[in-house]
Amino acid sequence: MGKELHMHTPATLWLTGLSASGKTTLAHALADAFIANGMCCEILDGDVIRRELSQDLGFSKADRSENIRRVAKRCREINDAGLWAIAALISPYRNDRALARATIGTTRFLEIYLSTSLAVCEARDPKGLYRRARAGEIANFTGINDPYEAPQQPDLQLDGEALTQEACVASIMALLQQRQQIDEQGS
Template sequence: MQPSPSTLWLTGLSAAGKTTLALAVAEALTARGLPCRVLDGSALRQQLCADLGFSRTDRSENARRVAQWCAQMNNTGTWAIAALISPYREDRERARQIVGASRFLEVYVATPLSVCEARDPKGLYRKARAGTIANLTGIDDPYEPPLHPRLTLDTGVQPAEDCVAQALALFGMQEAVAA
């Protein structure tokens, strides 16, 4: 029996590896013939949430919109993979309520700040440390780690294929082993 479409909610700091993991999980789902969609926080801020800034209120609204979209996708038979910082526990709990607790799989991408700063593909940490941008999660804005995530991953030490396999296991699927 095929599991029903769910939402994989990847939360963690900027450059923690959320989008990379989301795309790899989506590739695995697509290979199984399952419709899925990756909702990347950075891309969404240029599209669905372009009117929002980085205040606490705007971050909360961003998470709410993404959760609404995930719920709609799940309702139409599509797997949703949300990769966004979503720094506040309260917002992630509200997302769980919107999507539905049985379909909401919270994964904490717990890559340490030092690793995220070393990666820094957009130069955000460098800019935050220099004082040219404000409200960067982990620097001058808090990140509230999940208290009871379904899964915790550290992409700084865990190989990508292991992270994908563990995420698929949450869906009740196993990664196919290459022959």
């Protein structure tokens, strides 16, 4: 029989990194692992959030901060309902991530930084956003003409270039076990 993971206190896994760093792909792989272990979760993906929850916002610093505030509030509601939240957002500013941590709760917020380099993210560029930003077609694009403030002390830093999705998921699950968010049981 395989290992089973049992939930203690649901938390928010806040995946941050540049566009095309692997946040959304990792969020879905994590959700699959959670579901396979009987853990209920909800993914809050940056692109989906922009279409559904924050369609009235642009990409100014103030609008980005408001977007993060809304997502953090939603994550807190998800955790309060007994579910895990997996937020996959660029969330470029340290101060906004700190406010998200305060909103959700320090013990329920795990900042996971995908440290994929700008060069690799630009090479991936699945939506052509970096190309458009370099051509001046997109203003305030994180990493090109707007800063990304990398976390100084994330709960976990993952190299989005070198690690496989499986290794990233395993590292996150190990972090949750270490933090006693989940128990490992079984034979």
